[in-house]
Amino acid sequence: MKELDLLKKDWQKNDNSFEQVSEIEIYKMIHKKSSSIVKWILVISILEVSIWTLISLAFNTDDYFKKLKHDELIQYFEVLTIFNYGVILVFIYLFYKNYILISTTASTKQLMKDILKTRKTVQYYVWYNLGMIVFSLIIGFVIAFSYNPDVSILKDKIANDGKIMAITIGILILTIAVFFGIFWLFYRLLYGILLKRLYANYKELKKIDL
Amino acid sequence: MSENLEHSFVKQLQENQNIIHKICRLYTNGDDAHKDLFQEITIQLWKxxxxxxxxxxxxxxxxxxxxNTAITLYRKTKRSISTIEFEGRQHFTHDIEYNYEEEEQIKLMYKAVYQLNDIEKALVFMYLEDKDYTEIAETLGISEVNARVKMNRIKGKLKKILNPLGI
Known part of the structure; x- marks a missing residue:
């Protein structure tokens, strides 16, 4: 068949007519990992914030402050809450931006940069949250000791007895440490695994880029 | 270990990508479909x-x-292709009466091959790649005789597509 022979001739000289796919593109195809990891970071952070919001809705702090007879605390608390949500929203926006960046980059160098940037953002986010937990606990203790009538008996005892004071401070520090530890572990599990995978991708990219 | 495996895969595929592009060319119609099939094949190869x-x-x-990937995928989307096939056939009935340059004839051949079914395309691919019938038979899991018969039928079919009136 003459047409088929013609096709064959064309076929065999045709090798260079295809738009070549780069190694990095192949890498991205078989992985799609980086962008899916960053997507998960975004999804998990949103879920996490939603869960915290639901929990905080379930516990109404206003009653507690009213009991303390210091209504001005409610305002301070509101300011703090708004500030906290503001910061977290900024983080979620950054996660979203990272996701868009990573899913659209085409060059190895840029992708590596974006991965490092994403890692940093997540690390800042985790440290901010851990810092906020410690800060809230300390503030909570200070408020309890300054204003809560239930604690005033303990306060009198502490004033008279150095040993009790030492024990109380010890317990408070231990409480903070335990909370810090629990949340550290929580974040480590939640984001640590994702970050580790992201870093493995980074190392792989570095090898290809050499 | 697995990282080395990955690196060697990416490198080899990059060097041998034309063979996949060629398969994509036979099985798809258009740039996007070509890229999609390329990606799908890449994923299957990696697996x-x-x-x-x-x-x-x-x-x-x-x-x-x-x-194999192309054959499997093509089977799944077979139905959606029938309309394109029809338009293509109409196109040829009008055009074939003129005397074409080589390039134009090659284009028509690609279009004709595109109208073949999944297995037939695979046969044409291997024929164009100069594979012998032993290898064709082995790859498709059919007998060598069967492969030859099929290839002859394909030639007939292509002739009919190119020149439906038999002039």
Whole structure:
């Protein structure tokens, strides 16, 4: 068949007519990992914030402050809450931006940069949250000791007895440490695994880029 | 270990990508479909790569897996293609009466091959790649005689597509 022979001739000289796919593109195809990891970071952070919001809705702090007879605390608390949500929203926006960046980059160098940037953002986010937990606990203790009538008996005892004071401070520090530890572990599990995978991708990219 | 595997896969595929592009060219119609099939084949190759032992050349192994992927995918989308097929056929009935330059005739041949079914395309691919009938038969899991018969039928079919009136 003459047409088929013609096709064959064309076929065999045709090798260079295809738009070549780069190694990095192949890498991205078989992985799609980086962008899916960053997507998960975004999804998990949103879920996490939603869960915290639901929990905080379930516990109404206003009653507690009213009991303390210091209504001005409610305002301070509101300011703090708004500030906290503001910061977290900024983080979620950054996660979203990272996701868009990573899913659209085409060059190895840029992708590596974006991965490092994403890692940093997540690390800042985790440290901010851990810092906020410690800060809230300390503030909570200070408020309890300054204003809560239930604690005033303990306060009198502490004033008279150095040993009790030492024990109380010890317990408070231990409480903070335990909370810090629990949340550290929580974040480590939640984001640590994702970050580790992201870093493995980074190392792989570095090898290809050499 | 697995990282080295990955690196060697990406490198070899990059070097042998034309074979996959060629399969995409036979099985798809248009740039986007070409890219989609290329990506799908890449993923399937990567999944199958741990089983590749290097007793054949990478390119040989790759085109077999790629053909299987294309055949499977093509089967799934067979129905949606029928309208394009019809338009294509109309097009040829009008155009074939003129005397075409070589380039134009090659284009028509590609269009004609595109109208073949999944297995027929695979046969044409291997024919164009100069594979012998032993290899064609082995790849498709049919007998050598059967492969020859099929190839002859395909030639007939292509002739009919190019010149439906038999002039």
């Amino acid at each position: 199958a790569f741990p089983k590749f032992r290097g007793d054949s050349k990478f390119s040989t192994w790759a085109y077999r897996v790629a053909l």
